[in-house]
Amino acid sequence: MAQGTVTFISGGARSGKSAYAERLLVAQATGRLVYIASGVAFDHEMEERIAKHQHDRKDHAWLTIEQPVDLHQVVPLLQQGDFVLWDCLTTWLTNEMYKGIEDGAPCWKRPDCLDQKRCELLHTIEQIREIAAHLVIVSNEVLDEWPHYDEETEFYRNAIGTTHQQIVQCADxxxxxxxxxxxxxxxxxR
Incomplete structure (x- = not known):
């Protein structure tokens, strides 16, 4: 069985990443359009962004799966030949970094926690590739070089940079x- 295509799309805020990804998949779709949403409406701005993304998809029959953490849980919900858009990696990473904060032990503070999450993510991407005709992963380019970041921000910057490199390496x-x-x-x- 042929593996599906993986496309990685990154860019700055409001650069047109999601709209481009949606157009790319709609133009190719011969199967279901599936939108994996990692965003959580934790404030008014995020509520507006989610509403805009939902509005932008209204003309096509997108199946939306809300999955802010534990991306592997979407695999059983996918069907052979789906056209899948995951929006977005950076939101997922933030959600995973702070998972456990309510107990005083966020993932980013636990040894190897985020490394394990990244390994699981790469495995999940390969599982989706075996099912989907095309998987498009959207992510943000954040935190260009500055002279100094606090420990938490530097951890995030390194984590997203490493994750981007690993995904691009396996992407088509x-x-x-x-x-x-x-x-x-x-x-x-195309």
Whole structure:
């Protein structure tokens, strides 16, 4: 059985990542359109962003799966030949980093916790690739070089950078959105 395609799309805030990813999958879809949402409406701005994304998808029959943590739980919900959009990796990473904070032990403070989450994520991406015709992963480019970050921010910056590199290595295509324009760094995107 042929493996599905994995496309990684990154870019800054409001660069057009999600809209581009949606158009890419809608243009190719011969199966279900599945949207995996990692966002949690924890404030008014996030509520507005989620509502906008939902509105943008209204013209197509997207199946939305809310999955802020434990991405592996979506695998049994997928069907062979699905066209899957996961939006977004950076939100998922933040959610996973702070999982356990209510008990005073967030993941980012526990030894190897986030490394285990990243290994599980890469395994989950491969599982989705075996089911889906096309998986598009959206992520944010955040935290360009500054002279100094606090410990928590530096941990996040390193974690997202490492995760991006690992995903791009296994992806078929890697695209950076810049001012609404896709810049293809790896693969052939049609």
């Amino acid at each position: 295509a890697a695209i950076e959105m810049d001012h609404g324009l896709p810049v293809v760094w790896k693969g052939d995107v």
